[in-house]
Amino acid sequence: MSIQVQNIHKAFGDFIALDNLTLDFPSGELVALLGPSGCGKTTLLRVIAGLEQADSGRVLLDGDDASDTHVRERQVGFVFQHYALFRHMTVFDNVAFGLRMKPRGIRPSESEIKRKVHELLQLVQLDWLADRFPAQLSGGQRQRIALARALAVEPRVLLLDEPFGALDAKVRKELRRWLRRLHDELHITSIFVTHDQEEALEVADRVVLMNHGRVEQIGSPAEVYQQPATPFVYGFLGAANRFEGRSSAGGIAIGKATLTAEQHAQHGEVIAFVRPHELDIVRQEFGHGIPARVSRVLTLGALTRVELEGRDDVAGQHFDVELPASHPLAGSLIAGEPVRLQPRSVRVFANPETAGAA
Known part of the structure; x- marks a missing residue:
């Protein structure tokens, strides 16, 4: 599914988080929103998801105006930095949660839910942990379960907010490679927020550099690194x-x-x-x-x-x-x-x- 944001403006009091922002996210791409803290990247992700309402502008999903569409109807999977798993539920029940919460008319049967959850756990290579609780998992395992839960409802768009930010460097590097391989297999339109330059350059098809609620440059990882458009981009991308x-x-x-x-x-x-x-x-x-x-x-x-x-x-x-x-x-x-x-x-x-x- 393609995503377009047109003239999005969002302010919190006197602070302008998004300053008349217009962007296109083509179908099937993995795009990184990269920039320093406070540049507006998480706010933009939340506006796309429907978790935040823009003051003005439109969000188009496959060409349809979704600006006033409820978050449940946007078919968006959201993965947070701190996992947001239900601590009292097993891994299996966490992944099954979204499927069980669907309206009765479209809710899968328990046997279908069981089949799908095990399929997803195999996809994230953690089927053997189905009966464990989140507290019994490592940080990297918890984040992969959070991703499986987001994928369970068959989202048309996957949004990830600093998905590996709470993990140590070695685990982050392993999960970056894993996310890239997973995306190549699923081809879901995906947008992830990061302030880690190496992460964006290593994982994304395209990088959107943001600063003070505006876009500084858009391009492939090679383009933004080798042909920076502004002093900010050069100074932010690497030493x-x-x-x-x-x-x-x-x-x-x-x-x-x-x-x-x-x-x-x-x-x-x-x-x-x-x-x-x-x-x-x-x-x-x-x-x-x-x-x-x-x-x-x-x-x-x-x-x-x-x-x-x-x-x-x-x-x-x-x-x-x-x-x-x-x-x-x-x-x-x-x-x-x-x-x-x-x-x-x-x-x-x-x-x-x-x-x-x-």
């Missing part, structure tokens, strides 16, 4: 070193240093971004590059992360560089050592603050 400077035909002036960039605004105040793995460290106190001083050297498996502080006219700024653990500098840099930073790739945007002032 980034940020430099403020002035652009001219000769390059980007950061203090007394000049960076070269393949593409940049010819004149004016700019923000330049460099990923940590695209920044080289040169062992020299003077010369070409951004002046910095080594603060800490951390070995993280196959990577070495070097934390640095700016010197001279970039004093007070902090930078990160990632080197392979096998790099000659990885084991020889020492705290306090003066160095220069030379970027191999620079992404430049007009500074929105100074542009607005102009």
Whole structure:
């Protein structure tokens, strides 16, 4: 089922959660709503589900206006961050709950419910836990049961609000892969909310970057990461070193240093971004590059992360560089050592603050 939201506006008092938002979610896609806390992504999910009423605008499900349709009639499956399982019910009864609550005329028989629940538990690979209670399950198991319960009513749309946010990193990674495989098997139109960039890029067909109730960029994971449309998108998607400077035909002036960039605004105040793995460290106190001083050297498996502080006219700024653990500098840099930073790739945007002032 396709979903469209048209000119959705939602405010809570003076706080604008959704600012005249328009989006299309094609049928069968798995879409991530990604952004910082308070950007409006959960509010948008709740408006689509019918759990929240927009102040203005429309929600279309397969082209039909569902704005005033009750949540029960939207055929939406909703999975919350904290599972929302009934603690007094077994796993089997939790999954069967939605089926047993259907109106008598369309309610399946108990034998049909039993068949369907076991089928769903097999789908989420937890049929062997049917007689357990939620308190006897791990967090990852509880979340998979919550998903099975949402699927039991055969939703046309699956909405997931930070589904793995309460889990530890290892379990989150396992469930991300599992959710992607499950979606490829079921092809239900799915929207999930996350503030985890890696999660969105790894799982989704498309990513919607949100900020302050507005959409910053929409695209495939590769598009939003490799071709960020705004400084916010670049800075939010992965680690980034940020430099403020002035652009001219000769390059980007950061203090007394000049960076070269393949593409940049010819004149004016700019923000330049460099990923940590695209920044080289040169062992020299003077010369070409951004002046910095080594603060800490951390070995993280196959990577070495070097934390640095700016010197001279970039004093007070902090930078990160990632080197392979096998790099000659990885084991020889020492705290306090003066160095220069030379970027191999620079992404430049007009500074929105100074542009607005102009």
